[in-house]
Structure formats: structure tokens, C-alpha cells
Amino acid sequence: MTPSFETVIGLEVHVQLATATKLFCSCPTDYIGSEPNTLVCPVCLGLPGTLPSLNGRSVELGVKTALALGCSISRTSRFHRKNYFYPDLPKAFQISQYDLPVATGGSMPVFVGGEKKFIGITRLHLEEDAGKLVHGTADGRLSGRSFSNVDYNRAGIPLAEIVSEPDMRSPEEAREYVLTLRRLVRYLGVSDGDMESGSLRVDANISQKCSDGRWGGRVEIKNVNSVRAMERALDFEITRQRGIMLSGGTVVQETRHWDDSAGVTRSSRGKEEAHDYRYFPEPDLPPLIVNDALVRAMGESLPELPWVKRERFETEWGLSPEDAAVLSERLDLAEFLESTVASGAGRDIAANWIKTEILRILNETGLDAGDLPFTPRVLGELLGEVVKGSLSNTAARDVLEVMYRKGLGIQDAMKETGVVPGGVTGDLLAKAVRRVLDANREETGLVLSGADPSGKKRKYLQGLVMREIRGQAPVGDVSAVIDEALRQMRGLDE
Amino acid sequence: MEIDRKIVERAATLSRIEMVPDNVETMVRFFQDIIGHFRILEKCDTTGVDPFSTLEDEPCPLRGDGPVRWDIGDEALDSAPLREGRFFRVPAIGSEEGPDEA
Structure with missing residues (x-):
């Protein structure tokens, strides 16, 4: 018997918070449309000797989002350093939250096929965004380049990372989850939630559970820049992973990138050490204390x-x-x-x-x-x-x-x-009705001969009259005049 | 945890530091000394002490959300090894090669 499969999906959504300044420095955040590397300072460029200074507004927006998701707010949380070398990260570490995030354990309802389903929220934490790498050349070529370009305007923009439980069972549920979350952040005014410009970014984790008891490895899909792309990437992975398992193979746990134009996911080159982030507590930031007053104020601000x-x-x-x-x-x-x-x-x-x-x-x-x-x-x-x-x-x-x-x-x-309520009456209305009936002999004929049992033609003619007189007579009056005109026409026919 | 060549070489790889073999042995000894020091500290009784407690126990100060423009972009670009227009220029990186962004 062919085994059956269950798809298991969990999503990590990064939401850029709508603050005026970056997470750890006072640089403006309106980087879209700004000249590259103009919204930078010694802190977000990672210059030696600088210290981070936490933006209180980003804490408020993070707490507000977490409350809307029904999370518990950690009264004490911490920032950690996540170490990796990559040119978009000026300090060679990202300040993020690790084992003590600002919020944990919530849920959000999504509607799929008329049914309401609650998707668990594992955690919400705050972290800084990385800079932007520009790989292309002026003529759009990627190959043959020996350089990439970096813009640090985005480095340090506050992000709320919202991690779901692996509660979704189909790409459709994942889509509804993202759309619901996007609607929520827009309602709350904490983000514009625009996926196209990167204000909302999704990484999807997907695995397969086989009816014979086998579990496939969990695959993380990156580089999905739209809800549609995410759905396509998930569909592709379902087919790929089930194919491997059906032929007796093992799905490798790995990160894969979605290639939208080719419509496939590709394995990222295995860099084991890339995942050894050597997290440790950020020594330059004392613990983040979220007091009752802040939680209360954010709770009261929820629409x-x-x-x-x-x-x-x-x-x-x-x-x-x-x-x-x-x-x-x-x-x-x-x-x-x-x-x-x-x-x-x-x-x-x-x-x-x-x-x-x-x-x-x-x-x-x-x-x-x-x-x-x-x-x-x-x-x-x-x-x-x-x-x-x-x-x-x-x-x-x-x-x-x-x-x-x-x-x-x-x-x-x-x-x-030129619209006057009730401005078309009497003769004027009667003439308008006659004009419409004369101009639409076929429909009028059908109504007159009783070949319009549903009254659709009659309604159509009435609509034309209303248009003719630009609605300047009550519908009831128009209907009555049409009836009268039809009566007269029947009289003439007899 | 015992410090050996393998650990030092891995730490060097993660930190993108090139090490000549002679230095590895030196670093093994340095690390052993450092870990040894922490072994001594470990003997302190820390029962009931929050592992994340700080000396001052002051909460993290929160900054207001008023923007400040530094206008140091050009200076920073000029100080970089390479610039291309308004961008910092770095060795080519295929988007699929990098570690996880954000």
C-alpha cells in the first residue's frame, strides 16, 4: 500500500517595526528611496568603541504585537550576540535575542476554507536587520562579477521575529497565516507589512511525516519574497520531499533557497560552521526590563x-x-x-x-x-x-x-x-421611458409577449431608464411609468 | 571541556583567522589557561544567583525615537578599502552562498 504523508510547516516571520530610528542608534529608518550609505553612523557601521542604545519605541511595538498574539511578556529579557561573518553585517555579529526573548507562547486564528484554526506562536523577539547586498551589475549581469556592493542604510532597522509553532499542514494554511499576520501588523500600526519592499520577510520550515512512521528532515526555505512565492516553494518542497521518501531515501535537514524564475528550491552550499553562531549575552546591554506600566499602556492601545x-x-x-x-x-x-x-x-x-x-x-x-x-x-x-x-x-x-x-x-x-433628486418627473420621465423602450425593441417585445417570466428583461429596461435620467427619479416612480408605457403599448397592439 | 588543536582550529575557522601550525599549540595553551581560570571561578557557590545578574543591576535604558543624521556616509566610504559610487565594495558573494540573513 502506498504510504500517505502529512506536511508539517512552521514559519519565521521578520517584521520591520515602524520606528523613526534604528534599534540601537538614532539613524533614521526611511531607507527606501534614500541614497545608499547615507543613513549610517558609527554605531550601525560597527565602528570600534561604539555602544548600542536601545530604542524604547521598538520595545513598545514589539510588546504591542506580542500582546495582540496573546503572548506572555517576559518582564526581564536579554539581548545576545549572534556571530557570523558576512559583509552585510558590519559588526560581524547581529544583536538578537536568544534564550530570553521579550515574549513567548501565544496563538493566532487563521481562517482556511471557512474553518477557524489557531496557530501557535512560539516566541517574538527583537533583533537588528542586516545591510543590503547588491549583487547585480549595472547591466544586470550576475556572473563574472568579482565584487558585490553593500548598502548599510538597512543595517540596524528594528525587526520583530515572530516564530510560529509547526502547526500548519498545507501551503494554503501558511498563506493564510502570513496574510493574517500582515493584516495584524497593519492594524496595529507596528509595520507597513509590505513583502515586496522587504518590510515583512518569511522563512518557511517544512517537513513530511509518513504514515509508516518515518519523518523527513526539516528543510528551511529562504528567499521567498511574496506570499505566492512561498506557496510555490512549499508546493515544490512537498513534491520533492515525498518523492525522496517514497523512493526510500532520506530528506536531509538543510537550508534551501527558492529560485522564483526557475520555480525550484536549491540547496545552500553546506557550511556546517555557518550555523554555529556562538551566541553569548550582549555585554553592552543590561537586561531589558518591561514594566507593568508599559505592558498596560500597550494593551490599552490595541484596536x-x-x-x-x-x-x-x-x-x-x-x-x-x-x-x-x-x-x-x-x-x-x-x-x-x-x-x-x-x-x-x-x-x-x-x-x-x-x-x-x-x-x-x-x-x-x-x-x-x-x-x-x-x-x-x-x-x-x-x-x-x-x-x-x-x-x-x-x-x-x-x-x-x-x-x-x-x-x-x-x-x-x-x-x-446636474443631478437633482426627483428632478425628472411627469412628461420628462414618460418621454425618457418611451425613448428607452423604443430603442430596445427586442427586450420590450419579450416583456410585452410575456416571454420574460423571471422579470430580467424588465429589470434591464428599468436600469437603462435610470441611466437615461441619471437616476433623477425614485425607482418606484420609474417602475410605475414603465408599467404604464407597457400597458399603452399592449393597448396599441390589440 | 578539554581544549585541543581541533577546537582551536575550529574557533579560528569560525573567526576567519588564518593560523600557522606553530601558533595553534600556543593558542591551545592560552585557551587552557583561560578555561583553567574559569574552573577556579566555578568553585564559587552561586546558588540562588541569577546567571544573568549584573553588578549594577540597572535595567537597560530606553532611548527616545528621535532621528539624528550623522552625514558620515562619504567619510566612511572613503575610509573603506574599496568603494563603488555610494556602495562599499566587497568580494563577490552569490546570494545562495551566504549564511542566513537576519
């Missing part, structure tokens, strides 16, 4: 967590799981929704408009919902007009468009668009 919000939107508000997920994805969007509803708008209409119209505007402009030129209350007023029937959805969309493009209030935006 409603994204997974709590998502479940509340579903269970209390009755939104569909998909809508609840979309609307809780961004804190700014979720808060805009809640404020709109708090101002009196209905939950369903507000949710509908915000997940479509508002999200579209935000995606187009890159704005935060808080930066929109109109407030949730004003959106609530606009939706009120829709509910009253004085503005159609179409007209309200036009008005909203002008409100955000020109920063106008509702009334001015209506004037600007």
Missing part, C-alpha cells in the same frame, strides 16, 4: 483585532463571510464603515457601498479612508438619499465621484453633476 472584527461583522451584523473578510481587511476601511453606520446609515447599504465604491476609490488613489475628502457622516447622508428613493444608486455614484474628485459636499456635488 479591536482584525479576526475579532471579522467575526463580529459576520455574527452581529449578518454580513456574508466574504464581505466580512473584505471589510475587515483594512482598519481604515472597517473604521469608515463603522462610523458610517454609527452616523445612521443601514449596515447592509453601508457595507455594500464601502466594499465597492469606497474601496475602489482607495485602491485607485492609494489613499487611506481617513484621508478621503468626505467623512463617514457625509457618506451616510448620501446613502440616506438613496434609501429615501430621492437619489438612485446610479445618481448617488455620480455624486460620490464628484465629491471625492473635487472635494465637494453633497449639495454642491449634485449641482456639479
Whole structure:
């Protein structure tokens, strides 16, 4: 009988913390787009005689993240030196945390296939980032180079390393874990969580457990720069590792690098000693004491967590799981929704408009919902007009468009668009209806002959009328006038 | 732990220090002396003492998050053995060869 396999995945996620200065010196952290080697000082260049000075804000952000993950905060923790030689590390050691991290033992729920699953968090520790190695040449060639270039602007940026328990069983669960963690750090404002720019980096550990009792060696995959790349790398490793085990071989415990363009992982050259980091306590930093006041302050600063919000939107508000997920994805969007509803708008209409119209505007402009030129209350007023029937959805969309493009209030935006609630009545409306029915003889004919049992054609025609009159009549009135026109047409036919 | 040639040679490899064979023996003796000293210290009764306690027992001071620009990039680049534009130039390193980043 062919044996079956279970995949075991654990992730290490490095999150760049959104501080203004580096972890152990006052150099600015806005290295993206900065000239190389301009954000450096004697400390982060590792010059002899310098001493590290711990950034209190990074401790706060680390503690805040750890609390959101349900971790226990260590009131006393320590920094260690992790020794290795590599040109991106100016001191030849990285100041990190080892056996006494700032936080341990938490968990985070992820939703996979409609099911909620808790993934254990082993630890969260603080450490400094390394510099950036630039391998390529100006013409993009890698081979034939006898030099690499180093930029130390990134050296010393504070990182929170979040280590999960090996609780994930599929690449899909790993993806949801990363997406959930990214959403969390964005909610908390502790990081922009951008994988593309390297603010959030993932190393994945994966192994196979065979039904015959064998365990494959654990493989650490590095160099995954996107969620998609991580999934592909994990899929590749599952196939590779199972293949080895099925043919009676042994999966070697090692580090492998993902080659995105080739779609394969490759073994890093075996450097046994590279993993002998000779950790020892950092003698230049006394123990880190996290006091009750700091833990309390960070606890109080936590927003409603994204997974709590998502479940509340579903269970209390009755939104569909998909809508609840979309609307809780961004804190700014979720808060805009809640404020709109708090101002009196209905939950369903507000949710509908915000997940479509508002999200579209935000995606187009890159704005935060808080930066929109109109407030949730004003959106609530606009939706009120829709509910009253004085503005159609179409007209309200036009008005909203002008409100955000020109920063106008509702009334001015209506004037600007030429939309007058209830501005098309009587003869004007009747003529518009006739124009639409005449121009769409086929659909009209089907409705007239009773060949439209589902009413789809009838609805289609009504939509065209609403567009024709730019929504300047209540839907009920339009419907009534269409009925009247159809009656007259039937009368003529008879 | 007994200090022998193997340990000294491994420590040298890890520290990227080249050692001539004669020096290895000297270093073995140095290390043995150092370890010997710690063996003496080990005789102290440290029951109930936190292994990480420090003399001052002061917690780590926390710095405020106000940025300071040093503007020493050029000076540092000029002091380096090699620079290429605004970069420090180092021997070629294939991305797959290095140890774990961060």
C-alpha cells in the first residue's frame, strides 16, 4: 500500500517595526528611496568603541504585537550576540535575542476554507536587520562579477521575529497565516507589512511525516519574497520531499533557497560552521526590563483585532463571510464603515457601498479612508438619499465621484453633476421611458409577449431608464411609468 | 571541556583567522589557561544567583525615537578599502552562498 504523508510547516516571520530610528542608534529608518550609505553612523557601521542604545519605541511595538498574539511578556529579557561573518553585517555579529526573548507562547486564528484554526506562536523577539547586498551589475549581469556592493542604510532597522509553532499542514494554511499576520501588523500600526519592499520577510520550515512512521528532515526555505512565492516553494518542497521518501531515501535537514524564475528550491552550499553562531549575552546591554506600566499602556492601545472584527461583522451584523473578510481587511476601511453606520446609515447599504465604491476609490488613489475628502457622516447622508428613493444608486455614484474628485459636499456635488433628486418627473420621465423602450425593441417585445417570466428583461429596461435620467427619479416612480408605457403599448397592439 | 588543536582550529575557522601550525599549540595553551581560570571561578557557590545578574543591576535604558543624521556616509566610504559610487565594495558573494540573513 502506498504510504500517505502529512506536511508539517512552521514559519519565521521578520517584521520591520515602524520606528523613526534604528534599534540601537538614532539613524533614521526611511531607507527606501534614500541614497545608499547615507543613513549610517558609527554605531550601525560597527565602528570600534561604539555602544548600542536601545530604542524604547521598538520595545513598545514589539510588546504591542506580542500582546495582540496573546503572548506572555517576559518582564526581564536579554539581548545576545549572534556571530557570523558576512559583509552585510558590519559588526560581524547581529544583536538578537536568544534564550530570553521579550515574549513567548501565544496563538493566532487563521481562517482556511471557512474553518477557524489557531496557530501557535512560539516566541517574538527583537533583533537588528542586516545591510543590503547588491549583487547585480549595472547591466544586470550576475556572473563574472568579482565584487558585490553593500548598502548599510538597512543595517540596524528594528525587526520583530515572530516564530510560529509547526502547526500548519498545507501551503494554503501558511498563506493564510502570513496574510493574517500582515493584516495584524497593519492594524496595529507596528509595520507597513509590505513583502515586496522587504518590510515583512518569511522563512518557511517544512517537513513530511509518513504514515509508516518515518519523518523527513526539516528543510528551511529562504528567499521567498511574496506570499505566492512561498506557496510555490512549499508546493515544490512537498513534491520533492515525498518523492525522496517514497523512493526510500532520506530528506536531509538543510537550508534551501527558492529560485522564483526557475520555480525550484536549491540547496545552500553546506557550511556546517555557518550555523554555529556562538551566541553569548550582549555585554553592552543590561537586561531589558518591561514594566507593568508599559505592558498596560500597550494593551490599552490595541484596536479591536482584525479576526475579532471579522467575526463580529459576520455574527452581529449578518454580513456574508466574504464581505466580512473584505471589510475587515483594512482598519481604515472597517473604521469608515463603522462610523458610517454609527452616523445612521443601514449596515447592509453601508457595507455594500464601502466594499465597492469606497474601496475602489482607495485602491485607485492609494489613499487611506481617513484621508478621503468626505467623512463617514457625509457618506451616510448620501446613502440616506438613496434609501429615501430621492437619489438612485446610479445618481448617488455620480455624486460620490464628484465629491471625492473635487472635494465637494453633497449639495454642491449634485449641482456639479446636474443631478437633482426627483428632478425628472411627469412628461420628462414618460418621454425618457418611451425613448428607452423604443430603442430596445427586442427586450420590450419579450416583456410585452410575456416571454420574460423571471422579470430580467424588465429589470434591464428599468436600469437603462435610470441611466437615461441619471437616476433623477425614485425607482418606484420609474417602475410605475414603465408599467404604464407597457400597458399603452399592449393597448396599441390589440 | 578539554581544549585541543581541533577546537582551536575550529574557533579560528569560525573567526576567519588564518593560523600557522606553530601558533595553534600556543593558542591551545592560552585557551587552557583561560578555561583553567574559569574552573577556579566555578568553585564559587552561586546558588540562588541569577546567571544573568549584573553588578549594577540597572535595567537597560530606553532611548527616545528621535532621528539624528550623522552625514558620515562619504567619510566612511572613503575610509573603506574599496568603494563603488555610494556602495562599499566587497568580494563577490552569490546570494545562495551566504549564511542566513537576519
